[in-house]
Structure formats: structure tokens, C-alpha cells
Amino acid sequence: MGNIHAGSGTPWIEDKFYSQITDDEIRFTVRLPETYEREPERRFSVHYFIVDTRAAASEQLVPALDRLVSSEQMAPILAVIIRRGDTDWNVHREGNGSEERHIILELIQYVDANYRSIPLRQGRSIHGVARGGREALRFAILYPLMFSAVLAYEPELDGNDLLQGVPPPNCRSFASYAC
Numbered sequence: 001m002g003n004i005h006a007g008s009g010t011p012w013i014e015d016k017f018y019s020q021i022t023d024d025e026i027r028f029t030v031r032l033p034e035t036y037e038r039e040p041e042r043r044f045s046v047h048y049f050i051v052d053t054r055a056a057a058s059e060q061l062v063p064a065l066d067r068l069v070s071s072e073q074m075a076p077i078l079a080v081i082i083r084r085g086d087t088d089w090n091v092h093r094e095g096n097g098s099e100e101r102h103i104i105l106e107l108i109q110y111v112d113a114n115y116r117s118i119p120l121r122q123g124r125s126i127h128g129v130a131r132g133g134r135e136a137l138r139f140a141i142l143y144p145l146m147f148s149a150v151l152a153y154e155p156e157l158d159g160n161d162l163l164q165g166v167p168p169p170n171c172r173s174f175a176s177y178a179c
Contacts, residue, residue, distance in 0.1 A: 011031070011032045011036070012029055012030070012031050012032075013029065013030045013031075014029055015028055015114075016028070017106065017107075017110045020106070021105065021106060026107065028080055028081060028082050028083075028107065029080070029081040029083075030078060030079070030080050030081075030111070031065060031077075031078065031080075031081070032078065032115075033076030033077060033078065034069070035076050040116075042116065043116045043117060043118045044076060044077055044078045044115075044116060044118065044123075045075070045077050045078070045117070045118050045122075045123040045124065046078045046079075046080060046115075046117045046118070046123060047077050047078070047080070047125050047127060048080045048082065048107075048125070048127065048136075049079060049080065049081050049082065049128070049129070049132070050126070050127070050128040050129070050131075050132030050135050050136055051081060051083055051128070051129045051132050052130035052131045052132045052133075052156075061081070061129070078115055078116075078117055082103065082132070103139065104139070104143055104146065108124070121145055121146060121147060121148050122148050123148070124146060124147050124148060125147055125148055125150065125151070126139050126147045126150050127150070127152070128151075128153065128155065129153045129154060130153075130154050130155065130156050131156050133152030133153050133154060133155030133156065134152070134155045134156050134157055136150050136151065136152050137150060137155060137157075
């Protein structure tokens with residue numbers, strides 16, 4: 001795990017892992033629930049947030065999560081923040097890598113191996129803001145066995161590319177990991 005920051009009493013961790021897909025470091029932020037250290041046997045659902053650094057709603061995400069959880073309007077969760085706009089997460093990267101492959105093949109496996117997550121579809125959701133909202137919808141369509149819910153805030157939708165590469169309905173890509 002990386003550097004720990006305490007914002008309103010809740011630890012935020014700046015973490016990273018080495019990507020074998022792109023041969024570089026991938027950085028992201030994890031919000032641990034307040035009960036994480038007090039309940040060492042408990043596993044938590046993971047909400048993946050793809051935020052667009054250009055979108056105003058992105059700046060409101062962290063304080064909103066803190067308010068919802070501290071007021072008990074939301075169950076304690078692991079929140080993984082992926083900031084779009086960082087070069088690490090550029091969806092149209094040249095070569096072998098893409099944001100999709102980072103998230104599905106590497107980031108989710110890293111989080112499941114290094115944090116006390118519920119490593120099943122039922123314990124995973126994906127959210128996105130602006131361009132991240134479009135990507136969250138796309139991931140939910142492409143990988144229905146990986147996520148139990150999807151939320152898109154102010155998604156930038158372009159029907160021409162949202163469904164590009166969507167496999168036939170019976171495709172079970174990544175099913176062995178997700179189930």
C-alpha cells in the first residue's frame with residue numbers, strides 16, 4: 001500500500017502498481033472505511049470511480065463520499081478513485097495497453113489481492129463522471145460478470161463508440177475470474 005492521507009478521519013491511500021500491459025506504474029487512490037483497521041476479518045464491497053479531472057462533479061466526489069459514509073447513509077466501502085486525464089489511464093493509448101485492460105486485468109486483481117475486498121461481482125460496482133461515466137457504462141456492458149452495478153454521472157455519450165467491440169451476449173470473457 002502507498003502513502004496514507006487522513007481527510008475527515010478517513011484514510012485515503014495513494015497507491016500504485018506496476019503494469020505488465022504497458023510496462024509502467026499505474027497510480028490510483030483508495031478510500032478505506034473507518035472500520036477497516038477495527039474489523040480485520042471483515043471484507044468490504046469495492047466501488048470503482050472513474051473521474052474526469054475536467055468535470056466539476058469530480059471535485060465533489062471525495063467530500064460527498066465522506067459525508068454519505070459518516071452519516072451512515074451508505075455502508076462502509078472501499079472506494080477506488082481512477083482519475084481520467086492522467087496519462088496512465090488514457091483510454092486511447094497507443095500500443096498494447098488501454099484503460100479497459102488496466103482496470104479489468106490488473107487494477108481489480110491488484111485491489112482484490114491487496115485490500116480486504118469482496119472479490120466477486122456482488123461486491124463490485126463501477127461509477128464514472130463525464131468521460132469516466134461513458135467508460136463505466138462501457139465496462140458494465142462488456143464485462144457484466146465483473147460488476148453488480150453501474151452509475152454514470154454526466155456521461156459523455158457518443159453512441160458510435162460506446163458499443164464498439166461489444167461481444168455477442170453469450171461471451172464469457174473473464175468469467176473464471178469474476179465468478
